[in-house]
Amino acid sequence: MVLRHLSLLYKWFHQGEMPSKIQKNLSELQGKIDFSNVGFLGHSRGGQGVRVAFNLYKEPGNPWVSLIPELNVKAIYEIGATDYPTYIQQEHLMFFYDADGVAWNQLLPLCDADVMSAAGKNPFERMALKQYSGTLDQKSLVQVSGANHNFFNTEWEVADENPNICINQKKLYNPTDIGSKKQQLIAKESVSSFFKSHMLGLKTLNNHFNPLSPLPSNLKRITQIDRDYLGSPGLENMVIMDDFDQETGINTSGHTNIAHNIHIEHKPLNPFIRLKQRYAQIDWSIDDKDSFFESVWSSIGYGRDISTFATLDFRVHRTSHRYNSSPTTNFQIL
Secondary structure, eight states: OHHHHHHHHHHHHOOOOOOOHHHHHHGTTTOOOTTEEEEEEETTTHHHOOOOOOOHSSSSSSSHHHHHOOOOOOEEEEOOOOOOOOEEGGTEEEOOOOTTTTTEEEETTTSSSTTTGGGGHHHHHHHHHHHHOOOOOOEEEETHHHHHHHHTSSOOOOOOOOTSOOOOOSSSTTSSSSSSHHHHHHHHHHHHHHHHHHSSOGGGGGGGTTTTTTOOHHHHHOOOOEEEEOOOOOTTTTOSSSOOOSSBBBBTTTTBBBEESSSSEEEEOOOGGGOOOOEEEOSSSSSSSEEEEEOSOOOTTTTOOOTTTTOOOOOOOOOOTOOOOOOOOOOOOO
């Protein structure tokens, strides 16, 4: 549907083959649409839809290249997107579409009672593992506490509500209201910054997505907004310290990690949706300053020079556990 619409726009306003019944009202668009500088925005199934449309256009032998020959998609923004697999029955094949080779962001509402699995994060996890070569295309997640699925827009005015998925979060919506001004403001600020950065070259606006930069003050006042960011998943721009993709105790590099007074186990992030991304679950029962985990990614006595890298990134989450009676955990990275 997305590509069909674009093909009609190209035919009408670029090639000049405009039907007479729309010519009176839309003739001012003649020659005004720049198909070489396009951004895709989609919500829910539409988020996955624009990601699929981007991929269909790139498939060898597809008809859309001849129908929209100048199309160049520079940025894709999804809101609360689904991530259903695509099946090719005759080949007994199932696969997922990602957003390789284009700037991509997912806005995730953390009180989503429709896409309750937060499936929109899955493309980020897959793309983070691909380690492309020669690409500088941003991949990012913006995760909004207290936001539901429907109220980022002004037309979809039915609240999605599930009390079991919005625990310990201050809701940005009232189920009896029509929409949420706070959610709409977050979406408006984020979406406009994303497309202006990647389509108009206003690169400073992309700081909105990078955790190294503070959030705009008007958004920070609303709710907690967490960000995951890869300026580039390119091999030339990052080095993996540990993806926990080996057996428990073994570093990605093949060296043996060190642990003291803790229990650690390498696990798949989500085994039910075939994500290859893994993590380490670490817990301890002894409150001891000598409880630690050491990721060993070079031979003993050699080390690795990382002075040319700008950041050292960790993705850490505190789980619910009977030991976590305190609202905070003393956690340090040395």
